[in-house]
Amino acid sequence: MTALAVQTTNLSKSYDNQSALDRVDLRVPEGSVYVMVGANGAGKSTTFKILMNLERPDSGNASVFGLDTGANGPEVRAHIGYVPEHYDAGYRWMTSARLLQHAEAFYPSWDSAYADRLVKSLDIRMDRKTGGLSKGEGRRLQLVMAMSHRPPLLLLDEPTEGLDPVARRQLLTLIAEHLADSPTTIVIATHHIHEVESLADHIAALNGGRLVAQMSRDELQKNVRRYELELPENWKAPAGLVATQTRTSPDGRDAQWTIIGDERDVAERLTSSGANVREAQPLAFEEAALALLSGERAQ
Amino acid sequence: MTTTPLHHLPRLSQVVREQLRVTALSIRLPAIALAAIAAVVTMLVIADFLRGRGGVEFAPELSLIPAFAGALMPIAVWLNEQRFGAGFMWTLPVDRTRHALAKVLAGWIILIVAVTGFVIWLLILALITKGNITGDEIIRLLPASYDPNVSAVDPSTLRTIRWSFPPVLRLVPFFAATGAYILASAIALGFRHPFRWIIGTVAAVYLTAAIGQGIADDQFWALSGKLIRTLQEGRYGLDTLLSARAESLRTVVTFSNGQRITAWRGLPVVTDWIIAVLLWTGLGIGGLSAALMRHRENR
Numbered sequence: 001m002t003a004l005a006v007q008t009t010n011l012s013k014s015y016d017n018q019s020a021l022d023r024v025d026l027r028v029p030e031g032s033v034y035v036m037v038g039a040n041g042a043g044k045s046t047t048f049k050i051l052m053n054l055e056r057p058d059s060g061n062a063s064v065f066g067l068d069t070g071a072n073g074p075e076v077r078a079h080i081g082y083v084p085e086h087y088d089a090g091y092r093w094m095t096s097a098r099l100l101q102h103a104e105a106f107y108p109s110w111d112s113a114y115a116d117r118l119v120k121s122l123d124i125r126m127d128r129k130t131g132g133l134s135k136g137e138g139r140r141l142q143l144v145m146a147m148s149h150r151p152p153l154l155l156l157d158e159p160t161e162g163l164d165p166v167a168r169r170q171l172l173t174l175i176a177e178h179l180a181d182s183p184t185t186i187v188i189a190t191h192h193i194h195e196v197e198s199l200a201d202h203i204a205a206l207n208g209g210r211l212v213a214q215m216s217r218d219e220l221q222k223n224v225r226r227y228e229l230e231l232p233e234n235w236k237a238p239a240g241l242v243a244t245q246t247r248t249s250p251d252g253r254d255a256q257w258t259i260i261g262d263e264r265d266v267a268e269r270l271t272s273s274g275a276n277v278r279e280a281q282p283l284a285f286e287e288a289a290l291a292l293l294s295g296e297r298a299q
Numbered sequence: 300m301t302t303t304p305l306h307h308l309p310r311l312s313q314v315v316r317e318q319l320r321v322t323a324l325s326i327r328l329p330a331i332a333l334a335a336i337a338a339v340v341t342m343l344v345i346a347d348f349l350r351g352r353g354g355v356e357f358a359p360e361l362s363l364i365p366a367f368a369g370a371l372m373p374i375a376v377w378l379n380e381q382r383f384g385a386g387f388m389w390t391l392p393v394d395r396t397r398h399a400l401a402k403v404l405a406g407w408i409i410l411i412v413a414v415t416g417f418v419i420w421l422l423i424l425a426l427i428t429k430g431n432i433t434g435d436e437i438i439r440l441l442p443a444s445y446d447p448n449v450s451a452v453d454p455s456t457l458r459t460i461r462w463s464f465p466p467v468l469r470l471v472p473f474f475a476a477t478g479a480y481i482l483a484s485a486i487a488l489g490f491r492h493p494f495r496w497i498i499g500t501v502a503a504v505y506l507t508a509a510i511g512q513g514i515a516d517d518q519f520w521a522l523s524g525k526l527i528r529t530l531q532e533g534r535y536g537l538d539t540l541l542s543a544r545a546e547s548l549r550t551v552v553t554f555s556n557g558q559r560i561t562a563w564r565g566l567p568v569v570t571d572w573i574i575a576v577l578l579w580t581g582l583g584i585g586g587l588s589a590a591l592m593r594h595r596e597n598r
Contacts, residue, residue, distance in 0.1 A: 054385040056597035065305070073596040078306040078392035088387055091379045093325065105317035106391045108307045151306070 002029040005153050005185035006051060010060035013046050013209075020046040022209040023060065028187055030065075030152075033179070033199045036189040037289050038206035044189035045085045047206075048155045052082055064153060078107070081146030085157040085189075087138040092131025096141050099130050100148070107149035115148035121174055122167075135162035143171065147178055154178075154186045160195055168195060175199060193286040200285065205292040213260070213292045217285070224288040225263055229255040230276040238273045241266065244294040258283065258291045306392075311401065314393050318405035326375045326409070337420060344424055354430030358464075358545075359421050365414045365472035366541045369479030373487040376406035383491050383593075399594045403484050403587070407477065414476045418469075434464030439562040441552065451555045457562060465569050468543045474576045475541040481583030489590030539575035543567040 006028035013021040021043045028034045036044045049055040050062050053073035062069045064076045091099060100119075104110040119126060122140040133141065139162050146154060159175075160168045172195060178184060179199070188196050204214035215223065231253055237243070242260040249255070255275075259266050267277050283291065344355055359365075380388050380402075388402075389395055425432045440458045486493045508523055532538050532547040544567050552562050 049385055052385070052390055053597050054389060070596070070598050073598075074308055074392045074394050075305070077390060078308050082390055084385065084390070088381065091321070091325070093379070098324070102317065102321060103391075105313060106309045106393065108309060149306070 004028060004063075004066075005030045005032070006034075006062070006064055006187060008047070008050075008060065008062040011047070011050065011057050011062055012059045013043075013050065013055065013057050019209045021050075021057070024206070024209070024211045026204060026211065027214065028185060029202065030185050031183060032202045033186045033188065033196070034202040034204065035193065035196050035200040035289075036187060036204045036206060037191075037193055037293060038189075039293075041208070042206040043209040044206055045157055046209075048082065048084070048157050048187075048189065051155060052077055052080060078109075079152050081149065081151035081154045083139070083142045083146050083154075083156045083159050085161070087135055087142060087162070092129065094130050095127055096124055096130060096133070097126035099141065100126075100145065103145045103148070109151075110149045112148075114150065115144060118144045118147060118174065122170060136164060136167055139163055140167065140171070143174075147174075150182045150184075152184060154184055156186065156188045156190075158190055159188060160190070160192055172196070172199070193289045197285040203285075203289055203292070205289065207293055220285070220288050220292075221282045222263060224258065224260050224283055224291050225266075225280045226256060226258050226283055227266070227270065227280050228278040229257060229270065230278055231255055232274045235274055238269045241269065244291045258287075260291060308392050311393075311397060314398065315401045315404055318402045319408060322376055322402070322405045323409055325379060329375070330413075341420075341424065344428060348428040354428035355421070355424045356430045357422050357425035357432040358434070359418045360464075360468050360471035360542055360545050362417075362421070362472065363475075363541060363546070365417060365476035366479045368413060368417075369410055369476035370483045372406050372410045372476075372480050373403075373483045376402060376484070377487050382488060389594075394596060396591050396595045399488060399591055403481075403488075406484070407480055410476055410480055411473060414472050418472060434466070434469075436462060436464075438462050439560060440566070441550075441562050441564050445552075445564060447550070450553065452552045452562075454554045454556075454558075462566065465567070467569055468545075468567060468572065471541075471543050471545075471572065474580070478540050478576065478579045478583055481580060481587055485583055485586030485590045487590075489586065489593060534571055535575040535578050537579070539571055540579045543569075543572040 004027055006026055008024055008026040011021050011024040011026070012019070020041075024043065024047065026047070036047070038044055046055065050057050051064060051069055053069045053076060056070065065079060067076050067079075069076050091102070094102065096119075100115060104112070104115070122144060124137065124140055124144065128137070130138065130141065139159070143156075143159065146156075154175075156175075160171060163171060175186065176199060179186065186199070188200075190196055201217045202214065203217065203220055205212040231248075233252075235252075244258045244260070246258075247256040263280055267280060270277050282288075348354060380386055388398065391398065393401070422432065424430070438460060440460055441452070442456045442458075445452070445456075486496065490496045504527070508527075528536075530536055532544070538544050538547040544565075548564050548567065549561055550564055551559055553559050
């Protein structure tokens with residue numbers, strides 16, 4: 001059985017009676033690149049804050065590498081490289097070099113040579129004051145701070161936000177290199193699913209604080225498919241199908257449905273309802289991820 | 300079970316050292332400005348001395364500058380930190396309470412170094428200008444029956460005595476700065492909006508006093524006035540902490556012939572000062588402990 005880097009059980013959190021997380025059970029296998037998708041306010045950032053023990057859950061618990069995040073806050077944070085959603089320079093008077101030196105003091109595992117390499121790769125100007133950095137420059141500096149102590153877990157909350165296309169590509173290449181170089185589990189919360197498509201091997205969809213689905217990439221390919229259907233007259237869809245992006249021809253005889261569920265089971269149910277399944281095609285990663293989100297709504 | 304090797308936490312001494320470096324760096328500009336002001340004052344004092352004016356008396360206990368520095372220091376210490384919420388400092392792998400305490404300790408060390416510098420500077424000024432550095436002086440002591448509301452004092456009621464300032468009271472500036480620093484740190488860490496609380500409290504005190512005066516409620520007015528006076532100038536009041544009462548016991552009196560002199564209403568008592576230090580510092584430590592509770596790990 002694969003060990004889990006992150007596990008949450010019944011994790012719930014509300015702010016002013018608004019549910020931010022509702023009984024979320026995350027399972028992030030060690031060594032995976034786990035992509036969390038969801039609209040703003042879906043609960044991605046709150047999950048990260050609870051994992052960092054920056055927020056206390058209302059109920060449920062969370063663990064990182066088997067350590068309870070509430071009981072072992074400092075130990076858990078020592079294992080995490082965290083890039084929060086919003087860039088906060090903090091010490092605006094510090095140069096980038098001094099800020100890195102500051103971060104280094106807190107991580108005995110800091111790899112200075114690797115930090116230098118990252119600084120060069122991301123083209124960070126070390127003599128600039130952090131208060132004067134652009135959003136993108138600040139983001140890059142945050143990434144260097146998060147990665148230089150070679151944490152076994154990286155929590156990246158919208159890591160490419162504020163970066164220009166070239167910097168985005170640079171950053172994603174760097175993450176791929178980091179993965180090849182250091183055994184790391186990465187949890188990425190992002191709106192830009194296509195950017196992390198090549199890295200992702202697991203996906204979770206959050207909607208309104210609820211975990212709609214989580215599965216491996218292989219399961220995603222198997223379970224989210226586009227079905228080409230030939231329909232009889234007055235056909236009625238079988239109950240309980242989670243279908244999104246339905247498209248039907250004007251005469252009502254041909255349809256294209258994206259359906260979430262085991263392919264054999266879905267096909268059997270469609271066939272027994274009288275529909276003829278012409279083809280069931282796997283979707284591209286981003287399309288499938290979006291189908292998970294909209295599937296929840298359709299259900 | 301995880302197979303990931305666990306990372307170590309930084310040593311607390313390392314955390315304190317880093318906070319010391321960061322705090323020292325963050326206040327370097329005001330420190331340079333103060334050093335420049337001290338240089339100008341030194342030149343003016345020496346110029347005065349060369350023109351034949353009297354030397355500077357070495358009496359650091361009379362200066363409220365260390366206490367002011369202690370009260371203002373927490374602003375400098377916490378200015379760049381997001382004290383509440385998910386600020387950068389709290390994402391580091393250090394127990395939050397210990398981290399906050401380490402930062403308070405770092406600020407205190409810098410404060411004490413600064414106060415030492417200030418006392419040495421006063422001593423150097425006194426030595427250069429051949430001022431009194433022993434604390435041995437002739438003073439005029441007012442009678443116990445002295446009433447500050449009586450406009451003129453009979454000179455024959457004053458006693459002239461030779462008095463030697465107790466050497467232990469040379470430590471007053473250090474304890475004054477420490478007491479003020481701990482109290483101010485408790486406010487800075489305990490309240491999300493400390494200035495609002497300070498201004499609100501001061502306004503409430505004045506408003507209460509004004510209402511008391513307005514409705515001519517003598518008992519209320521007398522009680523609140525006595526309470527404020529006790530806190531300020533009582534035997535163990537703030538003035539005892541900040542100057543061993545050297546400030547409040549010295550007063551300018553006018554003789555029947557119109558001559559004005561500085562006289563003492565009483566003499567500083569070492570045990571009173573020690574008790575005041577213990578009381579106020581204890582109060583500050585209690586407040587600081589309560590404030591640190593707001594920054595504990597979410598267990």
